[in-house]
Amino acid sequence: GAGVSQSPSNKVTEKGKDVELRCDPISGHTALYWYRQSLGQGLEFLIYFQGNSAPDKSGLPSDRFSAERTGGSVSTLTIQRTQQEDSAVYLCASSPAPGGGYGYTFGSGTRLTVV
């Protein structure tokens, strides 16, 4: 597609439930990133995928968070046993290549509300 697509755009879930957030990057972009944006805050890095390399998971806040990227394209971020502090906008971005200073293209995000 023309841009980075994220689904769902909004998700309300009960505390303790698992959620899956999906990201479709721009076709041909080899690098994919997940960030979290809490209300009125900056963006917090979560995880980075590049091609077939092992992902950089250094930003994942706890073992309740995991992500995978299938076939070098679509990525899913899974949050298990959701907590109220997980409420945020989860943003996915893709880039043509990890080096060279290429800018990211972000999706519009998934707004997650844990009640």
Next chain:
Amino acid sequence: QQQVKQSPQSLIVQKGGISIINCAYENTAFDYFPWYQQFPGKGPALLIAIRPDVSEKKEGRFTISFNKSAKQFSLHIMDSQPGDSATYFCAAGKVAAGNKLTFGGGTRVLVKP
């Protein structure tokens, strides 16, 4: 050492005025400094970026000034327009490390007509 500090948190400017946003970083290994613009309900969009080998970069009404020795960089929006009203984020990254970005806290800019 990974922090990027951004100021001010919010800014009100009259149409035609200059908006100035400042950022400071700590990690001297950073070598890529982009600015992103975000409108409500949308993801951030890349506005302009600079590498540390230049002190200034201009694209239209947007200019980045970069001071390597002070570990500071700033965004100037000249002739600010109501359509520039948005939240602006600075960021810093290391290209060789996958360009994973550390973001500042954001500045909400309101341009009054």
